[in-house]
Amino acid sequence: MSKFSEYNFKGQKALIRVDFNVPLNENLEITSDARMKAVVPTIKKILADGGKVILMSHLGRPKTGPEDKFSLKHLVKHLSDLLEGAPVLFANDCIGEQAYLTADMMREGEVLLLENLRFYKEEEKGDEAFAEQLSKLGDVYVNDAFGTAHRAHASTAVIAKFFPSEKRMFGLLMEAEVNSAQKVLSDSQKPFTAILGGAKVSDKILIIENLMDKATDIIIGGGMAYTFFKAMGGNIGSSLCEEERLDTAKEILEKAKEKNVCIHLPGESLIADKFAADADTSEAPSNNIPEGWMGLDIAGESRGQFANVIKKSKTILWNGPMGVFEMEKFQGGTKAIADAVAEATENGAFSLVGGGDSVAAVNKFGYAEKVSYVSTGGGAMLEFFEGKTLPGIAAVNEA
Ligand SMILES: Nc1ncnc2c1ncn2[C@@H]1O[C@H](COP(=O)(O)OP(=O)(O)O)[C@@H](O)[C@H]1O
Ligand SMILES: O=C(OP(=O)(O)O)[C@H](O)COP(=O)(O)O
Numbered sequence: 001m002s003k004f005s006e007y008n009f010k011g012q013k014a015l016i017r018v019d020f021n022v023p024l025n026e027n028l029e030i031t032s033d034a035r036m037k038a039v040v041p042t043i044k045k046i047l048a049d050g051g052k053v054i055l056m057s058h059l060g061r062p063k064t065g066p067e068d069k070f071s072l073k074h075l076v077k078h079l080s081d082l083l084e085g086a087p088v089l090f091a092n093d094c095i096g097e098q099a100y101l102t103a104d105m106m107r108e109g110e111v112l113l114l115e116n117l118r119f120y121k122e123e124e125k126g127d128e129a130f131a132e133q134l135s136k137l138g139d140v141y142v143n144d145a146f147g148t149a150h151r152a153h154a155s156t157a158v159i160a161k162f163f164p165s166e167k168r169m170f171g172l173l174m175e176a177e178v179n180s181a182q183k184v185l186s187d188s189q190k191p192f193t194a195i196l197g198g199a200k201v202s203d204k205i206l207i208i209e210n211l212m213d214k215a216t217d218i219i220i221g222g223g224m225a226y227t228f229f230k231a232m233g234g235n236i237g238s239s240l241c242e243e244e245r246l247d248t249a250k251e252i253l254e255k256a257k258e259k260n261v262c263i264h265l266p267g268e269s270l271i272a273d274k275f276a277a278d279a280d281t282s283e284a285p286s287n288n289i290p291e292g293w294m295g296l297d298i299a300g301e302s303r304g305q306f307a308n309v310i311k312k313s314k315t316i317l318w319n320g321p322m323g324v325f326e327m328e329k330f331q332g333g334t335k336a337i338a339d340a341v342a343e344a345t346e347n348g349a350f351s352l353v354g355g356g357d358s359v360a361a362v363n364k365f366g367y368a369e370k371v372s373y374v375s376t377g378g379g380a381m382l383e384f385f386e387g388k389t390l391p392g393i394a395a396v397n398e399a
Pocket of ligand 1: 197198199200201221222223224240295296297319320321322323324325326354355356357358359378379
């Protein structure tokens with residue numbers, strides 16, 4: 001493995017795995033460009049050396065091949081702006097003739113963005129042949145996708161073996177993310193509060209168990225909370241629920257008692273009669289939500305209770321918004337928690353906030369400067385804290 005900052009990219013095609021999984025609104029406009037900004041230094045260094053940059057990423061979770069709303073073409077203009085007008089070419093397929101030809105014809109100082117890797121099911125399957133096809137696009141492989149480092153996919157892990165050791169490396173973002181996460185991991189003070197929310201319940205619920213060895217308190221809000229209420233026999237109406245994880249939720253609650261970890265769930269929810277900005281709303285106990293209604297934010301006393309736990313903490317790890325903060329009506333819970341995290345940080349706590357949407361929320365409410373560290377990774381950051389070696393990191397180190 002080479003060290004990025006010591007490598008001279010002159011004349012080289014650098015194939016960089018980035019995490020450009022940024023939130024887009026209904027008009028397909030970028031609502032948070034944090035993940036794009038975060039890799040600009042990596043791109044600039046290669047261009048300054050006289051190299052060529054080929055970027056590959058996923059966007060969202062397309063299930064059935066190409067779909068306009070998941071196209072990376074929506075990012076081209078903004079990427080060029082972030083690079084002060086540097087030319088950004090786009091290949092509407094991440095492999096195949098057009099991609100290879102464009103890559104071959106690139107001039108020094110140019111950037112090529114490839115279409116969404118997940119338009120091929122082979123990407124998530126970690127298919128070797130697909131990884132090999134991708135590898136042919138570049139002379140050097142750079143992994144700068146910390147947000148996706150917990151996925152053992154073709155472009156994040158499998159691809160590394162098709163490059164000799166001296167031609168694969170981490171980018172500047174990956175190095176910085178790993179260094180700061182490592183620092184917190186080895187140096188974290190208690191009380192240690194993990195705040196979990198968001199919508200990727202099936203994935204992230206599995207992480208909670210291992211976090212119990214580090215955290216003294218675990219706050220569970222957002223869409224994550226309702227699987228727990230259902231597991232305890234509550235009525236959650238049509239709130240987000242991961243039926244296949246009900247047993248996991250029960251086990252987590254039992255283990256937390258054994259390990260003396262406090263799990264905090266929101267007693268009250270702000271409920272809505274539909275998933276829409278103009279929905280009718282009301283408040284209800286989170287374990288007694290009427291049929292046809294869904295919990296879209298934490299409400300009532302739970303906001304203050306969560307805030308109190310946070311303000312007593314010395315280390316805070318936050319991934320996942322407390323509600324559907326993209327809609328004004330359901331942003332209050334996330335704002336209240338951001339406020340408490342900012343206050344705790346001001347009083348000396350170390351706070352780490354990560355995840356595509358969590359970072360978007362923190363930026364939207366103006367809290368980015370008020371937390372200790374903002375990470376581009378959500379699930380990746382949580383898995384790092386579980387003590388796991390992430391596949392995206394292992395592959396570059398060991399392949
Ligand atoms: N109660 C809820 N019901 C449905 N979706 C929710 C709820 N609370 C939060 N969300 C959604 O969760 C999404 C973010 O989840 P996730 O991807 O896990 O976070 P991150 O991107 O920060 O890692 C947001 O788009 C938000 O609207
Ligand atoms: O947004 C991401 O993760 P996050 O929501 O945990 O921050 C990454 O781009 C990984 O996406 P995935 O969870 O669809 O594999």
